[in-house]
Amino acid sequence: MAMLFSPVFFSAFISDLFMFFPKxxxxxxxxxxxxxxxxxxxxxxxxxxLRYVNDGGRWRKQATDEANAxxxxxxxDYLHYSPVLDAELHAVDVERIAKRHQPRQRLLHIMQSEHHDPIERDVLxxxxLxxxxxMDLESVGITGSxxxxxQKDGSDIxxxxYGREVFHRCRAAVRALIEQKRLQDLADSDWQESYRRRDCSLSYEDYVRHEKRKFNKAMVNGRKFDLSLIEPEEAGGQECYQKLEPITLICRITxxxxxxxxxxxxxxxxxxxxFIVCFTATYTGQAFNGELVEVSGMLERNARGAQHIVVGSSREARGEYIRVIDA
Structure with missing residues (x-):
């Protein structure tokens, strides 16, 4: 039988097929x-x-400690130590994946469907808007529940x-829609609920001060939504870093x-x-060029001796933060 695909083509196909992304x-x-x-x-x-377990036909959400237990x-066998991240997390062999849920496909399905529940109507x-x-929604997806x-009636969006340029255009669109009063900024009660969910190491006042200048969240029809960024072009290999010790440092963003x-x-x-590397969404977009920040996290070093600070060295990132102290 003739070979349908060259080995190079097949290798590239497999690589693309299993190119998983966060979210x-x-x-x-x-x-x-x-x-x-x-x-x-x-x-x-x-x-x-692990985020959900099918319990008698119903999906039950898992908190961090609950998922590990x-x-x-x-x-x-799904518990895993990552030598690259020097962290305990979960991992699934590709042959054990029964279904892959991709954000772009799901958003496209919602936008093209005729029947929607309340949250899908707000997504639409x-x-x-x-x-x-x-905005071209081909490079935008939807994740989470x-x-x-x-999803439930009270779920967020x-x-x-996908792509830095797409993300910043979307941020600009959200900012413009808030100014046009077609989207709404979060009310005090919404900020308090967001702060409660984050369970972060900043004061409430510091949390809101940083969040309000990001323009990566707002309200649509009374429902909160968030924007996040995945840069597919930078999904290459990573170096291994070893944890050294907790550190708190004052430094300037360059x-x-x-x-x-x-x-x-x-x-x-x-x-x-x-540099600072941050794995928790609370401190995404937290500081900008020229700002003086206080950072608390885990100091790590690679085999070449290069050092960085990780914020989010554990899923909860308790005691770890980035706070602007001089803009």
Whole structure:
């Protein structure tokens, strides 16, 4: 039989097929839904974290400690230590993935469908408003509970923008729509609820002060939505870093180009430490060029001796933060 595809083509096809991105969800035959947390694969596994368990036909959301305890008891083979991230998380072998949930496909389906529940109607409204501002939704997706169809009446909308330029155009569109009063800024009660969910190490006043200048969240028809950024072009290999010790440092931001990426990266002015890497959404877009910040996180070093500070070295990132102290 003649070979249909060259080995080079087939290798590229497989690589693209398994190019997972943060904000994707993957589902296993056991009825587990994991959120992907790192691009690509490590040792043939998608790095992820358990978010939902199918319990008698109903999807039950898992808190961090609950997810870890569940896997330790029922599926310890999904627990994983990542030498690249030097962190304990979850991982699923590609051959054990029963279904892949992709944000762009889900948003396209909602925008093209005729029948919607209340949250999908708000997604449709938001999508139409963004299109009226010149946004091309082909590079935008939806993640969270809506991606996997387990949304409730009170669920938020979590939009994902693929590409830095797309994300910043979307931020500008949200800002313009707020000024036009077609979208609404968060009210005090909404900010308080957002702060409660984040459970971060900043004061409420500091949290709101930083958030209000990001323009990556607003309200549509009384429902909160968030924007996040995935940069597919930068999903290549990563170096291994080893955790050294907790550190708190005051430094100045010198490069904020990747401030809204996942993970966020802030280059800093420091003789021994090159940058801050942030894995928690609370501190995405937290600081801009020239600003003096106080950062608390985990100091890490790679084999070449390069050092950086990680904020979000654990899922909860308790005691870790970025706070602007002089703009």
């Amino acid at each position: 994707d969800f993957i589902e296993t035959a056991e009825g587990l839904l994991f959120a992907v947390v790192n691009p690509g694969l490590e040792q043939g596994k998608a790095l992820c974290f 569940f896997l330790r008891k029922h599926h310890p 409204m938001l999508g139409e 963004l299109k009226q501002q010149g 809506v991606l996997v169809g387990v 979590d939009l994902v923008c 490069d904020d180009m990747r401030a809204f990426d996942y993970p966020s990266v802030y280059r800093i002015e420091h003789e021994a430490i090159s």
